Amino acid sequence: MSTILNSHSQTDNQQSSWYESWFDTKYYHILYKDRNYREAQVFMDNLTHYLNLPEKAKVLDLACGKGRHSIYLNQLGFDVIGADLSENSIVEAKKNENDSLHFVVHDMRESYEEKFDAIFNLFTSFGYFENEEDNLQTLVAIKESLSEYGFAVIDFMNVHQVIANLIPEETKTVDDIDFHIKRFVLDGFIIKQIDFEADGKSFHFEEKVKAFTLEDFQKMMDEAGIYLLDTFGDYKLKKFHKNTSERLIMIFK
Template sequence: MHKDPWYQEWFDSPYYQILYFQHNLAEAKQFIENLLTRIQPRPGSFVLDVACGRGRHSRILESRGFDVTGIDLSESSIQFARQFENEHLHFFRHDMRLPFWMNYFDLAFNLFTSFGYFESTRENENVIRTIANSLRKDSMLVLDYLNVHYAMAHLVAQEEKIIEGVLFKINRWYDEKFFYKRIEVIPPDKSQPQTFTEKVRKFYFGDFNEMFSYRKLQVIEIFGDYSLNPFNKNESPRLVLLAKKYVH
């Protein structure tokens, strides 16, 4: 029997939203504000939010005066996001491995480790292709990923959280190529538990630099956290890349 990929099953689950997106909104807003202050995009810029989920970051960006398009594979997330659509905010269900609008956007965001989900290197490279091809010349990409070195050194193997009465039992581990997170979900009524397993590729800065270069994206700044402090391989929790599209 065919089984959906882990990300399709998990991202469409209401428990995914409870675990990740019912909190840290203030942190997300501040991160985006810090990025906009640094980048200084012109008012009315066309912005692409790749793997936008329910659109919380897209909505923040639209509220700052940009024309924002969000894309995501999750049908339920896009349906939710569409209630917020207006003249300058639009959402589409779209697989980020496949081409989207060409040479259209001034700025693209891929935030909060919304990358590295796919089994093959080619599939992940295709995401970079989609983003790069969607950008105009001299446009910018912000890609926010985990710092592999830090994540391995600070891995919490087991953890339990109770959010909105739901118990999440979390186990984490890694191998040579991937980080894994197995999440057992126990509803408030203690009914049938569900188990989901996340799997994210271990991409280092050198990997991104190679993928970017092939698609005419040049890294111009590297940050190590959401306050945009300088990146340190051993001490930074994040790898935040600011890249510019160039054309020979």
């Protein structure tokens, strides 16, 4: 799950928003390196087929990280821009650029001048902001960046299922680093605290994602002037069920 956070080394009291700090560290990529990318590719196969995107359609992968999914979308034949706030991730992603695949540092709250046939916001890369207006502004920016016939997709966690199955504490060891993880719900956010020692330092990071339900999204979309077309509950695009679905996938225009 991608997330927002306040992060700092215990030897460094400076704090910044977590998504600017945590996503820009090598440790984030170490902790999550075993994600199921084959499942993600199947999702994009299903999604692009469902949307019936034309060949060479212009696609924006919003919050693209290091661009693995942008690269796959480009391999499917689309003209792709991957955008992310993490400068380090974009530097890495740019190694894969070609004539129809480009990467840019971009704040998702800002719209693009060019218009896209599809905008994908994947793997819970929404709901990071403390300020409600910033989340609404992100939806408005997505709407303003779509072409007249374009579609947008937000792939979010199903908060009902996540909260019901929350693992309060666990330790994950990856590349000889013991990541001590705590999860809890506070003030409408699902919070993950991550503590570990590496390279001779102690680190503390906190991922923080707003626990938006489908009803919450519908209210925001109404306010943003967005039309919700369809919802799905997993990467095979099965029907969304509030209590059991793994994901909340929303198609809108």
